[in-house]
Amino acid sequence: MAIRVFLLLPVFLSSAIVSFSLYEDQAGLADWHQRYIGKVKHAVFHTQKTGRKRVIVSTEENVVASLDLRHGEIFWRHVLGTKDAIDGVGIALGKYVITLSSEGSTLRAWNLPDGQMVWETALHSAHHSKSLLSVPINLKVDKDYPITVFGGGYLHAVSALDGEVLWEKDFTAEGFEVQRVLQPLGSTVIYVLGFVNLSEAVVYQIDSKSGEVLAQKSMAFPGGFSGEISSVSSDKVVVLDSTKSILVTIGFLDGDISFQKTPISDLVEDSGNAEILSPLLSNMLAVKVNKRTVFVKVGGEGKLEVVDSLSDETAMSDSLAVADDQEAFASVHHEGSKIHLMVKLVNELDNVLLRETIEMDQHRGRVHKVFMNNYIRTDRSNGFRALIVMEDHSLLLLQQGAIVWSREEGLASVTDVTTAELPVEKDGVSVAKVEHTLFEWLKGHVLKLKGSLLLASPEDVVAIQELRVKSSGKNKLTRDHNGFRKLILALTRGGKLFALHTGDGRIVWSMLLKSQACERPNGISLYQWQVPHHHAMDKNPSVLVVGRCGSDSSAPGVLSFVDVYTGKEITSSDIGHSVVQVLPLPFTDSTEQRLHLIADTVGHVHLYPKTSEALSIFQREFQNIYWYTVEADDGIIRGHVMKSSCSGETADEYCFTTRELWTVVFPSESEKIISTLTRKSNEVVHTQAKVNTDQDLLYKYVSKNLLFVATVSPKGAGEIGSVTPEESSLVVYLIDTITGRILHRLSHQGCQGPVHAVFSENWVVYHYFNLRAHKYEVTVVEIYDQSRAENKNVWKLILGKHNLTAPITSYSRPEVFTKSQSYFFAQSVKTIAVTSTAKGITSKQLLIGTIGDQILALDKRFVDPRRTLNPSQAEKEEGIIPLTDSLPIIPQSYVTHSHRVEGLRGIVTAPSKLESTTHVFAYGVDLFYTRLAPSKTYDSLTDDFSYALLLITIVVLVAAIYITWALSEKKELSEKWR
C-alpha cells in the first residue's frame, strides 16, 4: 500500500503541473550560463582613438566576436553554423567587420559597434580551393576600394559598402591552383599568382576596376613546388620546392617572372626538411629547420640570407608597421614557468623594442599564436600589446608586463563530461565563509515574508534577490546534504580537464594532460576511476582520462589518473598500445577502483588497473565479458568474447585476446548505419514492472546489453530533402550485444536521418525526418519481456516463489514484445538526453536540444505508447494524455529560459542525492547548468518557503491557545462562585 502511494505520488504531482516553468525572479538562482568563443584563429585590432578599443576575432568554433580590449568581455558575437567555417576576417571602411566563410563562398559584413549584419553576399563557387580574403586598408575614406575575395575557383571584387559583386574572374581551369592574390598599396593592379600542377608558376595582372586581365605570364619550374608559400613583399613570394630542401624566390615585378633557388643547406648547416611558417613578415620569412626557427631576409634581388635563429618553442606574430618604413613583430618563447615576449624591428633584429617576462600558469601549455597591436604612448613612443592563444585554447592579453585579462576558451570545445562529489565537510576545516548571524537570518526571513505578502518595495525585491543568490551556501567547496553541490569535470579538445562548481560555474581547478611519450596528447574520454563510498574512505575519488598521442587511431594511448578533490595528477602512464575503445566493467576492487578494459587496434583487450586483485576478479567473470564494435563504413556490427591471454614477447598477463562471436551485416546497397546508442551504464532503474490502468502487469525488458541501431538507405544519408520519399527509408534495430540477436526491427518508409535518439530503462525515443509529411517525427519504442509475464499469481509473489530477481542471461532467449507510437515534432533537434535521478523513481523528462540552441523539457508522458484518442476515466486519472498528432512545445518548459547555449553539442544529466532533483549540464560553445525536478520537488520544501511565516504562525497559535485557556479558566471560576 505504502509502495503504491509512494509511486503514485509523483504521478499525481506531475499531472497537477503539466510543464516545468519558473518565475522571473527564480532565473539565475540554480542555473548559470557562460559564454565562450573558442580557440582564436584570426584577430584584427580596432584601436582608433575614437570609440572603445576592441579586437575582432574569428575562432575554430566558427564564431566571429568583438571583444573589449580592456576587460576581455564580449561586445557581440555570432556563432555561424558548423559547416560555415570562417576563412578570413577584416575591417573595411573602418566600420564594417568583413568575414569570409564556407570555403570562400559566403561574404558577410557586420556593423562594428553592435554586430548587426549589414550585408551578406553569396559568391559563386565551382570547386574546392583555397579561400583568400583581402580587405584594402582604406587611406581615403571617400574612395571605395573593392574587397577582393578568392574562393571556389573564382576571384571576386566586392563593394564594401553594399556587398555588390563588381566583377568576377574565372580561375577554374584544370590543374590551376591560385596561391596568392596580392595588391600593392595604392596600385590598381591585382596580381594573382598560381601554380599549374605544382610545376608551373602563372601570374595574372588584373585591373582592380574592371577585372580585365592586363597581362599573363607563366614559367615552368622543373623541380616542382610543394605548395607552402610565404609572401614577403608585394612582388615577391618564397616557396619550397617539392623536395622541401630548396627555397625558391619567385619575383613577378612588372609581370616578369623570375626564379631564384637557394638550397637550405647553404643557409643552415646539416639541414633536414624545412617548413615555412605562417607569420607574414615584410621582406623576411620564418622557416622551421632542424627544430629551430630561422629568420631569412629576402634581399632586393631575391637573395636570401639568415639573420637570426630561435628555439623551436617560439610563436610569432605578423609584422606590423610601427613607424615610417619600419615594421616590427612580436615573438614569444618559454623558459621554465615564464614566457618572454619580445618585439623586434624586422629590419634590425638586434633592435629589441620591448622585452617583457611574464609568469605563466604551467597548465596553459605552450603559446600557439600571437597577435600584436601597437599604440602611441603619451610620450609619443610606441607601446605594444599582444593577444596570445595558448595550447589549452585560452586567450590572454599581455600589456606592460602583465596579463591584463584571460579567457578560458578551452571550455568552448568540451568533448566529454562527468560529475564528481566534493569533499565532506570536516570539523575544524571551514571552507566556507562564516555563517551569518541570527539577526541577519531573521532580517532575511522578514524580507522574504514581506515579499511573499506582496509588501516589499522595489529595493526590498532587489535585496531579496541578492539574498537568494547568496543564500544556502551554494558556492561552498564541500558536499551538501541534498547533493546539489558537485563538480562538473569537463575534458576539452585541447586536452585540458576542468572542474566546474555547480553553484556558480567557476573553475575550481584545471589540469593539462601530459605525457612522456609525446608532446601533447589529445584528450579522448573521461571515466570514473575510483569513487569510494563503502570502502577505502580515506582515498580521494579519482577520474581516468584517456588520451592519445596523435590523431591517428593506431597512435599509442595515454592514461592519466586525476584526483578529483585537488586536481592533481596521481599518475600518468604511456600504455604502449593504441586505444580504440574503453569498456568500464561493473566490478570494483577492494579500494573501489573500477576495472576497465581497453581495446586496441589488433583486437586485444588490456585490463586496468594492473593489479593481481583486479586480475582475479576479471578471471572470475572471464566468460561473461563481451565487447562489440560498430564499423559504420562497412555496415557491420561484430561481437567478440574473451579468448585467452596474449602470447608474444611484448604481452603481459593483463592482455587478452578475443574471438569473434557474431556479426550483424547490413546490406550495403540498402542500409547505412548512421546512429547507434546504448543505455547509460550508471542509470538506476527502480522497478521492472509497468502497471497498466486495470492493474495489468507488464515486465520491462531492462537490459544494459541492448544496442539501438538506426540505418538509412545510402541515398538518404545526405541532406534532408536531397532524395524523394520513395528512395529513402529508415530502419531501426534493437540488438542484443551478447548474442547478436535482433530483438526488434522497425522500418520507416520515406523517412530520413539524421537520427537523434535517447535510450533509457526499456524505451528508446528517436527523432528523424518524414519526407512524405515534410515534418520531423519522434517515435517511441518500449520493449517488454513476454517470458516473465506469467508471474501474476499474487500468492506466489507474496511468498517469494518467483524468479523475478534471479540473474538472467541473454542465452535464455527471452521473448520480448514492443509497443511503439509516433508523433510529429515541430523542431529539428541537435541532441536529446533524459533526466536521471538517484533511485529512478521520479518520472522522467526528455531534454531536447533544439535547433535554436535551447533545451526543451518534455515529459515522458507525452511519448507514451499507451496514449489513445479517448482515454478512459481511469487512464486519465493515471495521467495518460489524449493522443495528438504532434508533441506540444510549451514555451515555459524551456529549461534554458532566456539563454541560448550557442553551438549546443551535448546534454549531460546526473542525479543529486535528493530523489526529485537532477543536475543538467549542456555544452557547446557556451556552457549552461541548471537543476531540474521533473515531478516538482515533492521531497523537500522550496527555497522560497517562508520559515518565518511558519514560525510566526506557530507562535501566534500557541499564544492564542494559552490566552483562551486562561480566559476560560477565569470564566469557569467565576461561574462556580456565582
Next chain:
Amino acid sequence: MDKGKAVMGTGRRWAIEFSDQSTVPSSRDILDPPGFSRASQEQDDSANSRQKKDAEANWKLQKAWEVAQSPFKNLMMMGFMMWMAGNTVHLFSIGITFSALWQPISALQSVGKIFEPFKDNKVELLMPKLVFLALNLGGLALGVWKLNTLGLLPTHASDWVSSLPPPQEVEHSGGGFVFH
C-alpha cells in the same frame, strides 16, 4: 457491590461490610429479638425478589440485544457515507474509510466492557455478543472492501512486483564506435 470489589482490587487496602447477608441464625452471635420471625420475612422477600430479578434479567437481555444490534445502524450509515465518498483516493474518502475501519476494531476490542452492565447469571449473553461481533466484523469487511475499491490493498500482482529491483545480468558487454 461488584463495583466496590473492583475498586477494592485496585485501590483500597481494606473495607468493612456493613450489611449482613447471612441467614443462618446459628452462625450469629446475637439472637433475634423476640417476636421476630426471620423465616416468614425471608420467604416473602425471596418470592418478591425472584420476581424482581426475573424482570431485571429480561430487561438486561433486551438491552443487550439492543446493544448487539446497534452496529447495524452504524453499518448502514457507513455504507451511505462510503457511497457518497466515491472511488477516488482523496482526503474525504480516505477519512471515511479509515473511520469505517477504526470503529469496528475499537468496538471489537471493548466488546467485554460493552456487555458488562448486562452480566448476570441468568442472562445468556453469548448470542447478543455473537451478533455484535458479526455486525462489527461486517463493518470491518465493509471498510476493507472500501479500501480495496480505493486500490489501497496489495491484492494485485503489481503491488508485489513494483518493489522488486530489475534482475542482475550475468553477461556484460560494452563497445560501440571506434574512437576517432
